[in-house]
Amino acid sequence: MKKSILFFAFTGLVLSINAQDTIASGNCGIYGNNLTWILTSDSTLTISGNGDMRDYASGFSGYNTQIKTVVIDSGVS
Helix, strand or coil, X not given: CHHHHHHHHHHHHHHHHHCCCEEEEEEEECCEEEEEEEEECCCEEEEEECECECCCXXXXXXXXXXXXXXXXXXXXX
16 A cells, blocks of 8 residues: 555656646757757756757757756767
């Protein structure tokens, strides 16, 4: 019984941490849509997919001042 309660409590915590609203998203791969980016309401920019990323000297479409954390998934180069 205790294991079930802990599992549900932990699952609820994980779901609440990951439940962020999307502010903006787009493609950022050098080959078009091989990589995607998403900026969430907790100011986290996540880049995911496989392959090379375009060079972003000027930031992500004007959202660079809102970004506090960057997550680069494996497969991004």
